[in-house]
Amino acid sequence: xxxxAQPEDQVxxxxxxxxxxxxxxxxxxxxxxxxxxxxxxxxxxxxxKYITGDNLVKGSYGFEAEFNKSQTSxxxxxxxxxxxxxxxYFCAVSEGDTDKLIFGTGTRLQVFP
Amino acid sequence: KAGVTxxxxxxxxxxxxxxxxxxxxxxxxxxxxxxxxxPGQGLQxxxxxxxxxxxxxxxxxGRFSGRQFSNSRSEMNVSTLELGDSALYLCASSPLAxxxxxxxxxxxxxxxx
Numbered sequence: 001x002x003x004x005a006q007p008e009d010q011v012x013x014x015x016x017x018x019x020x021x022x023x024x025x026x027x028x029x030x031x032x033x034x035x036x037x038x039x040x041x042x043x044x045x046x047x048x049k050y051i052t053g054d055n056l057v058k059g060s061y062g063f064e065a066e067f068n069k070s071q072t073s074x075x076x077x078x079x080x081x082x083x084x085x086x087x088x089y090f091c092a093v094s095e096g097d098t099d100k101l102i103f104g105t106g107t108r109l110q111v112f113p
Numbered sequence: 114k115a116g117v118t119x120x121x122x123x124x125x126x127x128x129x130x131x132x133x134x135x136x137x138x139x140x141x142x143x144x145x146x147x148x149x150x151x152p153g154q155g156l157q158x159x160x161x162x163x164x165x166x167x168x169x170x171x172x173x174x175g176r177f178s179g180r181q182f183s184n185s186r187s188e189m190n191v192s193t194l195e196l197g198d199s200a201l202y203l204c205a206s207s208p209l210a211x212x213x214x215x216x217x218x219x220x221x222x223x224x225x226x
Contacts, residue, residue, distance in 0.1 A: 032211075032212050034214065036217075041219075042219060042220075043117070043203055043205075043217035043218050043219045043220050044203065044205075044217040045217070046214040046215070046216070049213075049214055051212050090156065092156075094211065094212065095169075096211065097210065097211030097212060098161055098168055098169055098210055098211050099144050099146045099161050099163075099168075099169075099205070099207055099210045099211060099215055100146065100158050100161050100168075100169045100171075101146070101148075101156075101158060101215070102158070103148075103155060103156035103157075104155075105155050106155060106156075
């Protein structure tokens with residue numbers, strides 16, 4: 001069965017510093033990986049995805065993610081954090097050619113001024 | 114283009130009642146998925162519909178059902194409500210099913226008393 005793990009419930013970072021939100025996955029076959037962000041009282045917003053190709057994926061709002069097949073990881077990164085990046089971040093994997101997403105437990109990112 | 118809309122946004126029901134939630138996808142999107150979000154269980158997949166056909170169903174009891182209409186609008190129904198059904202129910206749409214990002218609505222907050 002497909003699964004993703006987000007080992008950190010919360011990540012704290014100072015504004016202007018780089019940030020990393022971790023995600024590891026377990027899939028059979030090729031992984032289709034996604035990052036979504038959720039702001040308070042809102043639905044989820046798509047940030048980026050990895051389907052195939054370059055291991056470094058660039059997404060919205062300056063975020064990027066690095067796919068590492070040997071470590072089965074798909075960590076979300078940003079070179080310089082903003083206070084407005086504070087939100088709940090979800091890593092997800094899809095099952096084949098479907099829209100069924102398996103989500104991680106989420107990581108709350110807190111960026112301090 | 115208008116985003117995914119969900120109605121109602123908030124709902125309070127009594128245990129034992131039934132409820133119907135509605136989702137209108139982005140114009141032109143044919144795939145609609147539903148997710149339940151709770152503090153304890155996180156984001157869990159409920160259903161996926163594509164062109165009025167249910168393609169996938171999550172591990173929820175038969176009290177949870179859904180359907181999709183010819184205009185791609187979708188409804189989900191929960192019968193015999195239980196306290197544990199209190200959650201944020203999110204709908205997402207995409208143009209095609211699989212490997213591409215989904216667009217989420219703001220959700221319906223259901224409270225069962």
